[in-house]
Amino acid sequence: MSEVQEKPGGIRSENCQAITPHLVCAGAADAIDFYKKAFGAEEVMRLASPNGKLMHAAIKIGNASVMLVDELPEWGSSSPLTLGGSPVTLHLYVADVDAFVARAVKAGAILRMPVEDMFWGDRYGIIEDPFGHKWSVATHLRDMSGDEIEEAMKKFMPPRGSAS
Numbered sequence: 001m002s003e004v005q006e007k008p009g010g011i012r013s014e015n016c017q018a019i020t021p022h023l024v025c026a027g028a029a030d031a032i033d034f035y036k037k038a039f040g041a042e043e044v045m046r047l048a049s050p051n052g053k054l055m056h057a058a059i060k061i062g063n064a065s066v067m068l069v070d071e072l073p074e075w076g077s078s079s080p081l082t083l084g085g086s087p088v089t090l091h092l093y094v095a096d097v098d099a100f101v102a103r104a105v106k107a108g109a110i111l112r113m114p115v116e117d118m119f120w121g122d123r124y125g126i127i128e129d130p131f132g133h134k135w136s137v138a139t140h141l142r143d144m145s146g147d148e149i150e151e152a153m154k155k156f157m158p159p160r161g162s163a164s
Helices: 028-039 095-106 146-156
Strands: 022-025 042-048 054-061 064-070 089-093 108-117 120-127 134-140
Touching: 022 028, 022 146, 028 095, 054 134, 095 108, 095 120, 095 134, 095 146, 108 134
Parallel strands: 022 064, 089 134
Antiparallel strands: 042 054, 054 064, 108 120, 120 134
């Protein structure tokens, strides 16, 4: 028996991470178009129902697979827009965070946290896509030990009640 298992719609297990995000979107086809334009995503597949709703789709962003589906409230599947937000943030490492975030904002993302050098060694910012999903985006600048990160955090976030 082959170690590679075929997934419905041609998705193969070697293309998925141990955890693969599965996004519910109000307008999954539009979300795919946005991710192509804003994130440079590559469409892998889509499976539409007879009424045009996407029952399953997949894209690649960098080396990561992301699955998408249209919201289907009758199946208990609602998007962040329907729910009034999401507590989940998806994280992407990219070669140039500044250019990536600028392209995403130009394509319609909302800048939630401007890109800055962070105390843990990444250049980092947060955007929200038009479908209510939040994305933290970073470029790794330098490796740091746990002790170095802890010391840098103390300077970044002074204890409560202290003057900054």
